[in-house]
Amino acid sequence: MSRYRRGRAVCRLCGDENKVVSSTIGVCVDCIRSKPDHALPIVFEAHKEARARFGLPDKPSRSERGIPCAVCSNRCVLGEGEVGYCGLRVNVGGKLRSLTSPKIGLFYYYLDPHVTNCCSAWCCPAGTGAGYPHYAVTEGAELGYYNLAIFFYGCNFDCLFCQNHPHKSFANIKPEGAETLVKATLSNKRITCWCFFGGSPEPQLPFALEASKRALEAVGNRILRICFEWNGCGNPLLVKRAAELAYKSGGNLKFDLKCWSEELSIALCGVSNRAAFDNLRMVAKEFKPLRVSPPLITATTLLVPGYVDEYEIEQISSFLAEIDPQIPYSLLVFHPDYMLTDLPVTSVAQVERCFQAARRHLKRVNVGNVELLRYSSSEFNRFI
Numbered sequence: 001m002s003r004y005r006r007g008r009a010v011c012r013l014c015g016d017e018n019k020v021v022s023s024t025i026g027v028c029v030d031c032i033r034s035k036p037d038h039a040l041p042i043v044f045e046a047h048k049e050a051r052a053r054f055g056l057p058d059k060p061s062r063s064e065r066g067i068p069c070a071v072c073s074n075r076c077v078l079g080e081g082e083v084g085y086c087g088l089r090v091n092v093g094g095k096l097r098s099l100t101s102p103k104i105g106l107f108y109y110y111l112d113p114h115v116t117n118c119c120s121a122w123c124c125p126a127g128t129g130a131g132y133p134h135y136a137v138t139e140g141a142e143l144g145y146y147n148l149a150i151f152f153y154g155c156n157f158d159c160l161f162c163q164n165h166p167h168k169s170f171a172n173i174k175p176e177g178a179e180t181l182v183k184a185t186l187s188n189k190r191i192t193c194w195c196f197f198g199g200s201p202e203p204q205l206p207f208a209l210e211a212s213k214r215a216l217e218a219v220g221n222r223i224l225r226i227c228f229e230w231n232g233c234g235n236p237l238l239v240k241r242a243a244e245l246a247y248k249s250g251g252n253l254k255f256d257l258k259c260w261s262e263e264l265s266i267a268l269c270g271v272s273n274r275a276a277f278d279n280l281r282m283v284a285k286e287f288k289p290l291r292v293s294p295p296l297i298t299a300t301t302l303l304v305p306g307y308v309d310e311y312e313i314e315q316i317s318s319f320l321a322e323i324d325p326q327i328p329y330s331l332l333v334f335h336p337d338y339m340l341t342d343l344p345v346t347s348v349a350q351v352e353r354c355f356q357a358a359r360r361h362l363k364r365v366n367v368g369n370v371e372l373l374r375y376s377s378s379e380f381n382r383f384i
Contacts (some may be wrong), residue, residue, distance in 0.1 A: 008173045012042055018140040020306025024160060025267060029307045036263035044266040049156050050339055051270075052090055056158075060085040060271065066262030067096045068277060072156040073175065073233040074201040085271070086154040086203035087168065099154075104175040105207035109184065113193070114142040117148075117300035118195060118229075119252050120298045122366045123328040125225060126193055130294040135250025137192055145190045150181065152198035152208075155246045157231050158270030159258070160339040161304060167199035178211035182218050193225035193251060202234040205242065207255040214247045225251035225294075231258065231269075243283045247296055255280050255299045259308050260315035268307060277319060284323045298328045301367065303346040303354055305334060309349075315355040321361035329362050333369035333376075 009023035013031040021028050021112045024046045027039040028118060048058050051239070064081030067185050069089050076084045078091040086107070089098045100106055111310060112118075114126045121127035125136035132139045153170035157163075161286065185191050192216065196208045206379050212226045226245045232255040234242070239253075246253055257280075265273040291295055301308060301316060320327045331354050333346045351367060 008277050013038055016173050017032060017175065020308065020343070021350070024327050024342065026144075027306075029264065029309065030265045030313065032264055033261050033308075035358050036266075040266055042265065046160060046268045052328065053159060053258050054087070055083075056087050056168065057083055057085060066189075067091050067094070069096060070235055071205060071238070072235060074271055074379050075155050076187070084203075085158075086156050087170070088154045088203050095110050099170070100175065100204050100207050102206040102210040104177050105190045105211070106170050106173050106175055107204070108151045109151055110182060111146055112147040112149040112195075114145045114147060114192070116147050117333065118147065118227075118254075119256075119330055119368055120227070120252055120295070120302045120328065122330065122368075123295055123298065124227075124252060125250055125294045131250050135223065135294050145192045145233060146188065147195050147232060148181065148185060148192045149193050150194060150196050152196060152201055152204045154203045155199040155231075156202045156233060156257075156271070157200060158275075160268055161302065161334065161372055162338045163340045164198065167282050172272055175373060178214050179205070182215050185215055185224065186218055190223070193227055194332040195227040195229055197229040200230045200231055201228050201242075201346075202238075205234050205238040209238065209241050210243075216245070216249060223250070227251040227254065229254040229256065231256050233271075233273055233280050234275075234279065236275075236279055236282055239279045239283065242288065247287055247291065250294055252295055253280075253283060255297065257299050257301050259301070259312045261312065262305065264312065268304065280302070280320075281323060289323050290327070292326050295326075295328050298330070300330045300332055302332045303334050304340070305346055305350060308354075310353040310357040313354040314360070317358040317361040317365075325361065325363050327362065328364040328366065329358055330368045331358060333372040334366065335369070335372050335375075347374050348373055364365055 009021040012026050013026040019028040026042045032039045060074040061082045066077040066079040069076045074085050083090045125131045126142045129136045153167050166371045226249045253274045
């Protein structure tokens with residue numbers, strides 16, 4: 001654990017008392033970015049503890065004589081008896097066994113009334129009527145209609161701030177087939193979109209793709225947008241197929257870009273997120289020019305106090321702007337959760353700095369979870 005001073009953690013490397021540091025992480029963002037060889041082993045202690053709770057491996061396996069899994073960017077190579085980083089795959093007797101397949105998935109689903117808390121609601125058809133009449137059923141917000149929210153168990157990341165960490169508990173979850181989702185959609189004509197989230201869809205993309213294909217065939221000309229809310233680090237071939245479904249249906253790919261610095265991604269999320277930027281660039285190239293209304297690509301970043309600062313936002317925004325300055329980008333206010341309960345809610349000052357950094361490069365910038373700012377400062381009204 002980090003040293004404390006006046007109720008706050010102090011970086012175990014530099015000892016700077018003026019920085020916001022989580023006692024769970026143990027080191028400050030500057031040391032993570034400048035001294036990763038020293039900082040990351042300290043942070044890894046937290047990931048090891050977090051994953052041990054759920055019986056998950058510390059790191060993606062790299063067995064010399066194992067079986068490769070190529071569903072996500074972690075590209076685990078599983079030796080005999082080893083479990084994949086997501087927890088969904090295991091090497092049993094020299095064969096790769098999976099709890100999911102294109103035919104079955106580990107998920108639950110529910111109806112989420114529009115306008116939902118979707119991170120793209122400020123620019124998507126459900127929240128704004130964008131793309132009407134081809135992709136939206138009303139010229140404005142689709143009030144009275146629903147999103148079928150499909151929550152996947154398992155994830156290829158290990159975010160210490162995860163707000164849905166129960167996704168790691170799936171030992172007693174019974175797999176279900178795509179027909180469950182298709183039947184629910186056909187029986188309710190007010191369902192206008194599907195959104196896969198979790199966890200994250202990457203470890204179960206084969207199932208998500210097959211289920212989406214069947215649903216679109218079943219509904220015919222009815223509006224049904226297919227959306228993916230993910231970290232973006234899936235196999236590029238599967239990501240491309242997901243993009244095709246989203247493009248065809250008027251849905252969008254919601255890239256949760258955790259941060260820009262690879263070492264910070266490893267610190268906060270356990271693994272690198274470079275594949276997210278590669279996949280986003282690939283999708284943009286494949287579908288150039290990008291569909292602006294409704295947007296095919298949207299992006300978000302959670303403003304973790306003390307760690308995801310204006311430098312990270314500046315770099316991400318610059319990257320997005322090089323592709324298309326019209327890509328919608330939402331900065332999400334953080335609230336303490338899971339392993340980072342000792343951090344505060346994102347401050348108004350941090351939001352302001354990050355918002356200005358993003359606006360230097362992008363035309364469409366939003367602040368999400370804005371209601372949380374009331375716990376940070378009375379000045380939150382400027383973002384409403």
